[in-house]
Amino acid sequence: MDKPNHKIPLSVLVVIHTPALEVLLIKRADAPDYWQSVTGAKDDPEESFEATAVREVAEETGINARAAGHRLRDWGLENVYEIYPRWRHRYAPGVIHNTEHLFGLQVPAGTPVTLSPREHTDYRWLPWREAAELCTSPSNAEACLLLPRFAQGAGTLPE
Numbered sequence: 001m002d003k004p005n006h007k008i009p010l011s012v013l014v015v016i017h018t019p020a021l022e023v024l025l026i027k028r029a030d031a032p033d034y035w036q037s038v039t040g041a042k043d044d045p046e047e048s049f050e051a052t053a054v055r056e057v058a059e060e061t062g063i064n065a066r067a068a069g070h071r072l073r074d075w076g077l078e079n080v081y082e083i084y085p086r087w088r089h090r091y092a093p094g095v096i097h098n099t100e101h102l103f104g105l106q107v108p109a110g111t112p113v114t115l116s117p118r119e120h121t122d123y124r125w126l127p128w129r130e131a132a133e134l135c136t137s138p139s140n141a142e143a144c145l146l147l148p149r150f151a152q153g154a155g156t157l158p159e
Contacts, residue, residue: 006090006091006092006095007041007090007091008041008042008043008044008045009041009083009091009095009097009098009099010041010042010045010049010098010099010101011039011040011041011042011052011098011099011100011101012038012039012040012049012052012053012056012100012101012102012103013037013038013039013079013100013101013102013103013139013140013143014037014038014039014053014056014057014065014072014102014103014104014105015037015102015103015104015105015143015144015147016037016038016057016061016063016104016105016107017104017105017106017107017128017147017151018106018107018108018109018111018125019106019108019109020109021127021128021147021148021151022109022125022126022127022128022131023037023125023126023127023128023131023144023147024037024038024061024113024123024124024125025037025123025124025126025131025134025135026038026060026061026115026119026120026122026123027120027121027122027123028119028120028121029117029118029119029120029121030119031086031136033136034136035124035134035135035136036135036136036137036140037135037140037143037144038053038056038057038060038061039056039100039140040052040055040056040059040060041098043055049074049101049103050072050074050103052101053065053072053101053103053105054066054072057105059116059119060115060116060119060120061113061114061115061123062112062113062114062115063105063107063111063112063113065105069107069108070105070106070107070108070111071105071106072103072104072105073103073104073105073106073150074101074102074103075102075103075104075143075146075150076102077101077102077146078099078100078101078102079099079100079102079139079142080097080098080099080100081097081098081100081139082096082097083095083096083097083098100139102143102146104147104150104151106151128144128145128147128148129144129145131144132144132145
């Protein structure tokens with residue numbers, strides 16, 4: 001008998017941005033009007049957060065985080081939050097919290113985006129403050145607001 005395939009409550013949030021701090025937001029297919037950065041859970045508890053970030057960025061946007069001119073940065077921050085009840089069925093019984101590790105990924109302006117249609121239906125590049133306002137998740141909005149702090153040295157910062 002196969003064991004159920006539950007999501008691991010260890011995930012990443014990757015704020016993809018340009019040097020000018022325009023942030024890529026993607027719209028979830030399973031939740032109308034839910035805008036977010038790239039997120040995703042580890043496939044295996046032994047998978048590193050960095051490997052999870054690289055994989056999820058590729059799966060959800062078609063962007064290769066390791067490509068020339070791209071810069072993945074571990075922000076060294078984690079959020080622990082209560083999983084929304086609408087998505088708890090994806091986790092083992094009794095699991096109600098997730099730990100989310102934050103990354104930034106700087107890409108050149110004009111980087112093409114190819115969405116996974118089963119996961120996302122639309123995308124937008126927005127200035128970081130506008131992106132924060134559009135994010136549905138409070139932790140994602142906060143990550144967008146932290147972007148200037150973590151992007152220092154990675155590009156031109158706004159005045």
